[in-house]
Amino acid sequence: MKVCKFGGTSVATAQQIKKVANIIHSDSSRKIIVVSAPGKRYSEDTKVTDLLILLAEKALIGQDTESELQQVLTRYHEISEGLGLNDSINKVIEKDLRQRLALDKQDPILFMDILKASGEDNNAKLIAAYLQSVGMEAAYVCPRDGGLLVNERPQRVQALPEGETLLADLRNRNGIVVFPGFFGYTKDGTLRTFNRGGSDITGSLLAAATRAELYENFTDVDSVFSANPTVVDQPCAIHTMTYREMRELSYAGFTVFHDEALRPAFLHSIPVCIKNTNNPSARGTMIVKERECGTRPVVGIAADNGFSTLFVDKYLMNVEIGFGRRLLEILEDEEIPFEHTPSGIDNMSVIIRDTFLTEEKEARIVRRVKEELDADDAYFRQDYSMVVLVGERMRDTTGLTARAASAIAKTGASIQMINQGSTEVSLVFGIHRKDETPVLRALYEEFFQTAVAHV
Ligand code: ASP
Numbered sequence: 001m002k003v004c005k006f007g008g009t010s011v012a013t014a015q016q017i018k019k020v021a022n023i024i025h026s027d028s029s030r031k032i033i034v035v036s037a038p039g040k041r042y043s044e045d046t047k048v049t050d051l052l053i054l055l056a057e058k059a060l061i062g063q064d065t066e067s068e069l070q071q072v073l074t075r076y077h078e079i080s081e082g083l084g085l086n087d088s089i090n091k092v093i094e095k096d097l098r099q100r101l102a103l104d105k106q107d108p109i110l111f112m113d114i115l116k117a118s119g120e121d122n123n124a125k126l127i128a129a130y131l132q133s134v135g136m137e138a139a140y141v142c143p144r145d146g147g148l149l150v151n152e153r154p155q156r157v158q159a160l161p162e163g164e165t166l167l168a169d170l171r172n173r174n175g176i177v178v179f180p181g182f183f184g185y186t187k188d189g190t191l192r193t194f195n196r197g198g199s200d201i202t203g204s205l206l207a208a209a210t211r212a213e214l215y216e217n218f219t220d221v222d223s224v225f226s227a228n229p230t231v232v233d234q235p236c237a238i239h240t241m242t243y244r245e246m247r248e249l250s251y252a253g254f255t256v257f258h259d260e261a262l263r264p265a266f267l268h269s270i271p272v273c274i275k276n277t278n279n280p281s282a283r284g285t286m287i288v289k290e291r292e293c294g295t296r297p298v299v300g301i302a303a304d305n306g307f308s309t310l311f312v313d314k315y316l317m318n319v320e321i322g323f324g325r326r327l328l329e330i331l332e333d334e335e336i337p338f339e340h341t342p343s344g345i346d347n348m349s350v351i352i353r354d355t356f357l358t359e360e361k362e363a364r365i366v367r368r369v370k371e372e373l374d375a376d377d378a379y380f381r382q383d384y385s386m387v388v389l390v391g392e393r394m395r396d397t398t399g400l401t402a403r404a405a406s407a408i409a410k411t412g413a414s415i416q417m418i419n420q421g422s423t424e425v426s427l428v429f430g431i432h433r434k435d436e437t438p439v440l441r442a443l444y445e446e447f448f449q450t451a452v453a454h455v
Contacts, residue, residue: 001171003032003212005181005203008039008047009220010277011123014082021131023218023280024176032170032177032210033138034203035127037119038075048075048119049196056115059101060108069097076126083130093122109153113183113193120180120199128178137175146170146177148184148205150192157192159184159205159264167209179206200261204272208264215265215272217257222282224249224256224274226300231437232444238299239283240291245299245390246272248426252302252388262287297397298447300390303440305433307339307384308357309416310350312369313377318345323373330368334361339386340419340428351384351417351430384416385436387429389443395424404429407446411438 006020024030037048055068076093100118105111124140131138147166150157163184170177181199185191194201200217207215223237224246241249243266250259256274265272266289275284317323324341327348331338340351362380369378394400401418408415408429417430431439 001031001210001212002027002029002214002216003034003203003207003210004030004216004218005034005199006036006277007199007217007219008036008049009041010039010218011035011127012038012041012045014079016277017079017083017127017130019277019280020127020218021134021136023277024131025136026280029213030176030216032179032206032212033127034179034181034199034206035120035124036181036199037123038079048072048123049116051075052115052119053112055101056112059115060105060111065101069101072097076122080126080129083126083133085126085129085133089126089129092125096122110190114191116193117180117183117191120182124178124180131176131178138178139173139175140178140180141170141173143180143183143202144185144189146179147209148202150184150186152186152190153192157184157194157198159201160187162187164209167206168211170206171210171212194260197255197258198260200258201264204261204264204270207270207272208268211268212270215270217261217272217274218277218280219256219274220276220278221256221274222276222279222284224254224285224300226298226448227440227444228253228303231303231440235444236448238285240286240288241299242291242392243272243287243289244423244425245392246287248388248390249300249302251304252386252428253304254300254302257287291392293391293393295393296391296447297393297400298389298391301387301440301443301447302390303385303387303436305383305385305436306354307386307430308352308354308362308380308382309384309430310352310365310369310380311347311378312349312373312375313347314373314375315346317348324348326373327369330365330372334365336361340417340430342417342419342430349417351386354382383433384430385433385439387431387436387439387443389427389429389447390425392425394427401427403446404443407442408439411435411442413439 039047051072058065077090080089100114128138128140147163149160149163181202183193225235227235243262247262269289272287273284276282336356338350342349366378369375413431413435419428
């Protein structure tokens with residue numbers, strides 16, 4: 001039995017949904033189908049989820065929402081018409097959205113979540129109706145009835161293991177289960193969404209709970225590429241990679257698969273296959289526990305920007321017990337997670353994603369570090385990029401850091417930070433953002449295009 005997740009572009013139009021139906025029809029083991037909200041039909045298009053966010057924002061400030069609502073309804077209307085469905089599904093969707101909009105707005109986060117989740121919820125109902133209309137035995141399953149239990153606020157939304165027994169039962173249902181991605185319910189029945197792109201997480205949770213033989217994640221590319229194809233010309237395809245390799249790459253900008261989605265599949269050793277809805281016969285990328293590593297040490301190179309660094313200096317920092325803990329506690333008080341903490345004997349830097357920072361938070365942190373930790377200096381610097389080399393074989397390869405550093409040096413960029421995790425599956429270079437593209441290209445050339453890359 002396979003669990004298949006279809007992403008936004010795979011379910012954006014009637015034509016795409018027909019491809020989805022053919023994919024399901026062509027393999028009777030594809031039993032559990034997780035769907036996203038309709039995504040972009042062309043590159044400048046707006047995803048339904050983004051339309052829903054605008055709709056919720058307007059409703060929250062008490063403005064008239066009719067035109068935003070109509071935009072959302074038109075998307076579903078066009079799809080249902082193209083699929084030859086009768087108007088009853090449109091009525092179901094309109095009634096549902098109007099009911100959601102009329103809900104209490106005292107808790108804006110909850111209201112936003114309820115609106116956002118309608119994107120996948122209504123699309124799942126529509127797709128189930130279409131599959132039935134073409135003669136397939138299919139049924140929409142609400143995550144509340146299906147058992148997708150999640151934790152309470154304020155923590156990051158994560159599935160609770162208590163839901164697993166009920167989720168596992170999805171395997172025994174007759175026909176095809178159509179399950180909306182992106183959200184679950186707390187024990188008291190409150191809806192909560194995962195973070196953006198979270199339908200991948202739903203698919204992985206269902207694959208793990210039902211012990212599926214495979215989790216197929218259908219998107220719009222033939223495979224995962226070894227570098228960003230918009231930066232590197234025709235990067236090579238990755239056919240097999242490990243969970244760890246994918247995790248490292250998706251951490252640093254490989255958006256093809258949500259980084260939190262790997263864990264459930266990994267815990268139950270469910271292989272994941274990234275496939276293309278527009279070209280389902282392409283072999284795709286398999287993500288597995290272990291793989292034959294071949295000769296190439298690096299499987300992929302990722303780059304991500306939007307990082308700031310907090311620099312802290314204090315003479316004799318190395319002998320001060322608890323300094324690191326107290327510094328990180330200040331960040332914890334501000335609810336800021338950290339990415340890396342490279343350090344010298346009398347200094348320590350903390351690399352943080354900009355999304356967690358504001359000017360006020362930075363000023364408060366700097367003041368507290370100086371006052372409470374008696375630091376000689378503390379300041380933030382912005383505009384850093386992290387470039388990450390990833391590969392299981394890197395740990396057995398000598399001279400790899402030297403090769404990477406000299407390739408970076410040739411671009412004229414200066415390395416601000418180097419970090420190698422203890423598993424040696426990745427090597428991170430912190431550089432200035434302006435250097436990101438030349439550095440990525442230089443590293444790609446060094447590890448994928450020179451003769452030595454293949455020995
Ligand atoms: N529709 C949601 C988003 O755009 C979730 C998903 O597609 O996975 O983020």
